[in-house]
Amino acid sequence: MKVPNTPLKTELFNFKRHDIAQVVAIEQQLYNDLAYPELLFYQAVHQWPSSQFICRDADNILAYAMYAPAEKANTLWLMSAAVKPNCQGRGVGTKLLSDSLRSLDEQGTTSILLSVAPNNAAAVSVYEKLGFEVIETAEDYLGQGQHRLIMQRKITDKDSL
Secondary structure, three states, rough: OOOOOOOOOOEEEOHEEEEEEEEHHHHHHHHHHHHHOEEEEEHHHHHHHHEEEEEEOOOOEEEEEEEEOOOOOOOEEEEEEEEEEHHHHOOHHHHHHHHHHHHHHOOOOOEEEEEOOOHHHHHHHHHHOOEEEEEEOOOOOOOOOOOEEEEEEEOOHHHHH
């Protein structure tokens, strides 16, 4: 599947309008046995409805981004962002993240945190393009030998006032 000729649209994920199975399928294609379970996606949509996003063409969900509250007020974690494998490298993920960051800024979010594998150069590059900076290298972050870069993007300076 190529990125469609129809315009891409980023929107809040709403399980009443959208097929959650498409989001779960993207997750499973990318992460296999380490994929988040379907139940987590239902919980996220119910618990944090204003911070779950999808990017779609006219018919299909091509990517999703799942944000969750952090300990600090007005700060979210990007828990997962994924693009269908056959749509990667075509700007779908960048559009999704750029649009979702803009929406979160409008909602009053001041900072986004994420973790990414240090060897995932493509993802690190996209995150840096979107204004994320490495703030920590965390060894064994997701278990033995699972090192991560912790990156942060301050959306606004609202929290420094």
